[in-house]
Amino acid sequence: MSDENTTLVPPGIVREYSLDVVEGVLNADGFDRHVNAFDGVYPGPKIEACWGDTLRINVTNKLSNMGTTVHWHGVRQLNTSNMDGVPTTQCPIARNHSFVYEFVMYQYGVSWYHSHYSLQYADGLAGPLLIYGPSSDHWDLTPDPILIADWVHGSAFDEFVHEKSLAAGLAKTDSIVINGIGNDPLNTTRTKQYSITPFQPKKRHRLRLINGSAGTSYVFSIDGHNLTVIAADFVSVKPFTVKSLVIGIGQRYTVTVQGLDDPKAAGSNGKYWIRTHPADGCNNFRTGVFNSQSSPAEIFDIRTAYVQYSNANTDAAPPSVQLSNEPCDKSLEPVVNWTIPATPLNNITQSRFLPAFQKANDSMLGEAGNYTHWMLRLPPDVEIPSAGRPFHQPLWLDFGKPTLLNVTDAVAEANYNVVNYTTYPTNEGYVFMVIDGRNLPLNDSNVFPVAHPIHWHGSDVVILGQNTTAFDPLTSPDTFQLDNPPRRDVVIVPAGGWVAVAFRPDNPGSWLVHCHIAWHASSGLALQMIVQGDDIVDAIGQDAIDDIGRECKVWERDVKKGGILLKDDSGI
Known part of the structure; x- marks a missing residue:
């Protein structure tokens, strides 16, 4: 197991994917809204590979009024900085134009890919990136990854207006969605919808948690279950167990969860709430701001998904509360040991x-x-x-x-x-x-x-x-x-x-x-x-620099055609 020495990375194969960046309308939480999305779905399609593989991903921009880029979050891009997918490494992909990203996966674990063109990812351009490799713990079953996000009913670009001065009240989000499913807190007539993670009694489950939000960090927990952390971002760690986990925006955790011997004991129906409580100082919702003293019900229900055992009943899951706001970075002990010299290279x-x-x-x-x-x-x-x-x-x-x-x-x-x-x-x-x-x-x-x-x-x-x-x-x-x-x-x-x-x-x-x-x-x-x-x-390589120049000329010609949304932010 190595996350440092590239000579130990196993030989891999080339895995090819294709993504279309398109416009559409999605109803994630009971509210129809315009989105930009990969292949028209949110989250975007799973991209999967093994440690040592080369990913080759063709991205086609079908948006009507913007360019785009795709960033492969957390991927080191060793000697391929031109593939990082940000406006410092490439011009945007022009409309009705394609760009091929190609890079070797020297890391393994769970991550996500998302647009790095202004605020596009907050409007739906995000999906899971899963790289298979060694682990510091064992498991029996691996459900789909859990991508947590806050959701804006309007455009994230329009919401940005509120961030341009303190007097404007700061940008706000409307709800929380898990794997693209959530509940608008102001819609009291719609039957609530939830993302469901399947569990089996007595089995050990590997969960891959991703915070793909625009403005919210979370305290993640599962009623009646502990979480054994085995990786943080792309780094395997020595296992440790907690009841809840603070997940900052962009962070990922891989955890194992032991299935209960009898999921229906003590009157349970075999379903257990997943709670994503917005963390103190790390949220701003239109219905209020969460903190550890407030009652979640005052703002909206933080029971946003649930695990369901194979023998579960069909009635609602019972309530319980588990809250903690203590970041766990101090408990992260990487499996591969690094020793850092006390004297840095710089001042x-x-x-x-x-x-x-x-x-x-x-x-x-x-x-x-x-x-x-x-x-x-x-x-x-x-x-x-x-x-x-x-x-x-x-x-x-x-x-x-x-x-x-x-x-x-x-x-x-x-x-x-x-x-x-x-x-x-x-x-x-x-x-x-x-x-x-x-x-x-x-x-x-x-x-x-x-x-x-x-x-x-x-x-x-x-x-x-x-x-x-x-x-x-x-x-x-x-x-x-x-x-x-x-x-x-x-x-x-x-x-x-x-x-x-x-x-x-x-x-x-x-x-x-x-x-x-x-x-x-x-x-x-x-x-x-x-x-x-x-x-x-x-x-x-000089060829890569030349390719950047050619793509920039394509972008320049597209801009001259007109119709590109005015850039009013940093670009990232």
Whole structure:
């Protein structure tokens, strides 16, 4: 079992898929709404492969007013950064045009794929990505994956208007759907519908949990059952058992659940609720905001799905409540041990980034961007020494100018938010980064105590430390865990606290680091790392760069035709 040494990856085969990005109308929770979806369904079709396989996926854009891209969430894309599917690595796929993604799966586990073109994934462009490989526990049965998402009745693009200023009230969602099935809390006449996960008595079930939401993290539990965690994101961990599990946006867990000997004991009918309680500080629904003190019934029912045993009755499942808001990252002990050197390759003081919100409209971004933005900025006292220029602006990309096409121009563009990690040895240490979310008023922006699920592209990051207190550059590094710390690709920055991570700068490319709250990412809470910039062409090949240029010309011609929806966000 290895998630580091690529020479140990088994030989695989090429697995081919085809996806059409189409418009349609879906009724997931009793409310008809317009969606963009893969092959017209939500979630999109399962994409499955084995560890070591090559995935070749042809994506055709059939949307009428937008381009698109597809990101393979958590996939490291070793030496294939051009296949990451984001606007820094490619121009959008033009309308009535196809693009082929091809990459080797050096990792295994559960993930998802989704559009990374503005807010498209929040409008339905998401599906499960399942890579089979070794495991740290055994099981008997594997039901379909469980993709949890919040659901917006209008367009996510329209909802984004509410995120453009604090006075607008922030973006809101309407309901929770499990595998595309949910219940509109304002519809009291419709018979409730639920996603059902089949269970067998005395059998051990492997569940694959995915949070594909736009703005909500969850406390996941199953009434009457414990969850044994065996993987977090793409990292196998030593098994540990909990009653509930906090799942941040973009995070995934693989768990095993032991089936009951007698599912109908003590008057049960053989059905048990799956509960997805929105986590404290990590939700904003139109009917209210959940917290651990509120009664869920005041906002809407958080019983959103259920497991059903083979001998279950047909009547309703009995109620019970299990709640916990304690993130379990501290319990994650990877099976494959990494030891991190205490001294980083970089100056950690100059790699401390603040998730901040502008105090005034950003007039530098033209009419479309003239509003207050989220951003991932450097502290004022280090931005010049670290970046060589001011670094306190939101990410704002030009769809026609992806970073990989001209890295030098991207580095020079202030709103491309480039952090350059080019001059370090590739196999002799780690770069340390800190995301510092303390409540910190600045001259032009504020750092509010809000929890942010931060996603790193191009690498699993080591979680050196995670705390709800303010980060102290002098003393906090003394608390870092260096012996086999947790690893994953989405890490929750606690409200008012901090997260310190480390990664090896050994994967040449342009890699996004962004909040996975869709509204925050669209607002500009992101940066991009240029890792080993001098080696990018050697890693992906000149042909790949030429292909990016050709696709950008196709996109440019499509834009000139007219009818493309005005870009009014970061692009990611």
